[in-house]
Each structure stands twice: as structure tokens, then as C-alpha cells.
Amino acid sequence: MRTARTFACVALSLTDLAEKPVWGYAARTLSGAVTSAQGTGWLRLVAERPDKAYGKLWDGPKTAQECLPPRIPRPVLHQVHDWQAAGWAYRAELYQHADATVVSRSPVLAHDPVLPEAWWVELRAALDSLAEVPTERIAVSEEYIRRAVPAFTGRDVGEIEWATAHGDFHWSNLGGPALTVLDWEGWGRAPVGIDAAQLYVYSLRTPATAARVRQAFAPTLDIPAARVAELTICAQVLQAADRTPFYGELAGPVKKHLARITP
Template sequence: MTGSLPVAAQVDLRRQPVDDVLERVEAALQVELDRQALVRKRRSLGGRTERGTWVRIERRGFERIGAQGWNGTEAAAVLQGVAMPEWYQGVAWREPGEPVMWRADELELIASPSVGKAALVLEDPGLPDAWWEALNASLDALAAQRTPRIATPDTATITQEHVTQNLGEVFPGVADTRIERWTPAHADLTWANVMGPEFSIIDWEDWGMAPRGLDAATLWGNALAVPALADRVHQERRADLESRDGRLMSLFFLSKIVGPCAYEEDPLLTPAQKEAERLVAELQL
């Protein structure tokens, strides 16, 4: 997609009336949503159905869809060896008169809740060893596969140019930002998108090829307010995070915390600044 595409108007689904959208989804998928327990986020909606499944609905502008299309959750159904909800069916449509697409997917309902209520965590969730074993097995299995899709973390297509620009703006001391290895990644591996105590990964709409270590860096970075948890992530994903690409991806994540949009109240800010100094020094050796 080029920059000449029309940009969709910003809409917050936490406040926008959505009854017409829910009715359309229910009719198309032949389900009944539990509207009293609907989960409303800025760009997406989610809810249980009367037949014990989960429906996820997302609104996204043309400029944020990219060349890979608009079916990430469906496309992820072919992945082997990754703990994730089974995909059953989906429906997509264009919002009349707007450069906007809607998509709804019906999925297996996962019994375990999200480990975190938000992307980051502020206390140790006390995850069992079996959880970490399943995390490792899933990320290793994912990295061993291939896809023509390109990951879109934060809905922005990740490219070498994008990485170089982000790191150059925040960490100009890192001269060589060249990525050596690209592997499939979930691209939004936050604590809100991993379930526990039984491990599973949800929300696959942005997955695709990405620099090695993107997922590990995202999970690690969002644990920095809980040092023991961040250390456990680093220990479990050491091979990724201590690779050169993994260090670059860690800085890529930290650039969003310590960069121009940093704010003092962020619980990640102080540990992120310390880790950024370490990583910059290591990459300069």
C-alpha cells in the first residue's frame, strides 16, 4: 500500500456504537454473541458465543492493511506445532463509503485467561515450568516455518528500512542496523496475547516474517517492570535475545519506550533506559 491511499478516520470502538456491526457478524457467522460480556478495545471487539466459541472483530483502515491482505488469523491456521486457538470461520466486508475493512473470526474458546490485562505486567504471574516449555516449543516451531506474509507490529510493516530509521532516530550510536536473519513471528507477543496457566497465543492478525528475536524482545521488554520475570524470559529465549538480530530487536522495542514519546510515569522507562545503554554498548563492540 502506498502513502497516497486515503486514511481512515480514527474510531475508538470502546465508545463507538457497534450494535449494527454485531448484528452483521451474528447473521454472517450464525452465532449469538454474549453482549453483556463483550470485550471492547480501541480497534477490536471480542465475545463468547452461545455455542462456546469466541468471536474477534477488528476494524482497520486500508493504509494499515498492507500488501499481505486482511486474513492473518485465518492464515495462521496452517501453522504447525504452535499452541493457538483453532480457527473455524471468518467474514470480512468494507465499511460503505470509507477506506476501512471489518473482519470477524470465530475461534476456539481458550479456557485460560490472558496472563496480563495489558501489554505489560507489573507483578510476577507465577507461571509454571510447563508454560515456559510450551512457549519455547511454540516459538521454535513458528520460527522453523515460512510464509510470504510480512509482519506488521503496531500495524506497521516491518522492513529493514523501518528498523534502520527507528533505531537511527533514538540510538544513533548503533551504526550497523543490518538484519541478518528473518523468521516468522507473531509480531504482537505481549502479555495480553499469551494465555496462562495453560499456554496459548492469541490475536494472530499481524504475524509474518520479521527479524529474528522480535517476539522474544517484545515479551521481554513488556516484563521489564518485573525484573525476575524479564530475567526468566531472557533465560528461556537466550539464543534469540543474545543474537545480533535479537539485540537489535530489543532496541527496536525499547525505542518506543525511551524515544520521543517517553513519559516519566511509564513503569518500563527506568529499566528500559538501563537496558538500552547495555545493548548499545554491546552492539558497538
């Protein structure tokens, strides 16, 4: 990955500024600051086996740049460069450098953040705009929902209403104090309210922030259609609780929250 990052910098005429680039999950990505004649940017390198270098996750950032309105605050994707070497497919994505700092290093919030009121207003507006974007991409499949929700929550699913969502809307994908939404790999159709539900559930260890999320998204989370979204997020957490530490820490609060969701 380090060799591929060096190759990408040469191919895109970039100077690598990252002394300690950031590794993604399972070392699938490697990211860090770069500079060019146009100024400072952010280079994200993705690696995949060639027979898997396609589809939702591979093309998510590119299609987000092409399809989503600019009023959704996110780093601009300037350039994409693909190549293969030594049995791997690589994609280098050159982004605008975001000045914002991620709210939390962990997806699950452990401490209440200090965020301005304007951040919350813009967050709600961003999700409202996103929900209306037409797409055939799928963020969470109906097959998964109807299998996982009963298995891990003991609840029936019922009718599902759909909207366009980010699909991985947690605290380490949000920047502040000026709102920036990161990581658009998995965006697509999902149950109504799923992004707000994920942010709420991932805040359950910090009751003050959980209450703030609930207040900000009450028009979405308090409608009957959002019940499926909350159950889906709870199922995802409980499914992964025995293999991912931060989900394990969240499992207890999620089970308490499930008791409050209408059967």
C-alpha cells in the same frame, strides 16, 4: 460496531453471550463469547474503511490459520465472514473459545505472574516452530529498523538476520496456565529473536520475570544476531513513550537496558 456484531451473529447463526464485549485499540475491534450448535466460541469483529480492508493486519489471522502448524497453541479460526455497510468494511472471525486467561491486561507486565514450568517449555517450543515457517509477510520492515533504531537508541544496526515471528508478543497476547498465543494480525518476518526480546523488554518492570524470560530464551537472546531485535523493541517503546502511558512507564527501564547492550 454493536450493530455490526448483531448482524454477524445472525449471519453466522450465533447467540451473543457477551454482556460486555471487549473493545480493541481505537475501537477497531469488538470481541466476545458466543454460542452455536457447535458449542461456545469467540467472535472477533474488525472494522476498516473499504479502501484499507486488505493487507497484513486484515488478513493476518486468516493466513495464520492456513499457514502455521497446529503445534503452536492458539485458538482455531473456524469461520470468516466479510461484508460492507454504511461506508465500512467488516470482518467477523469465529474462533474456538480459549479456556486460558491472559497473563496481563496490559502489554507491559506490572506483577510477576505464577506460571507452571511446562508453560515456559511450551513457549520456547512455540517460538522455535514459528521461526521456521516460510512466509513473505513482513512483521517489521528493514526500512523501519534502519530509521528508528539510530533515531531512538543512538545505535547502528549492522547486518540483520531474519526469521518468522508473531510480531506483537507481549503479556496480554499470552494466556495461561495452559499456553495460548493470541492476536495473529501482524505475524511475519522480523529480526531473529524479536518475540523473545519483546517479552523480555516488556518485563523489565518486574525483574524476577525478566530474569525468567532471559533464562528461557538465552539460546536466542544471547547470540549476536538478537542485538538488532532488542534494539528494535527498545526503539519502538521510546518512540511511543510520550503518547502511550504504559510505554512511558517502561521508558526508564528501557534506557537502563540500552546501556547494557553492546554498542
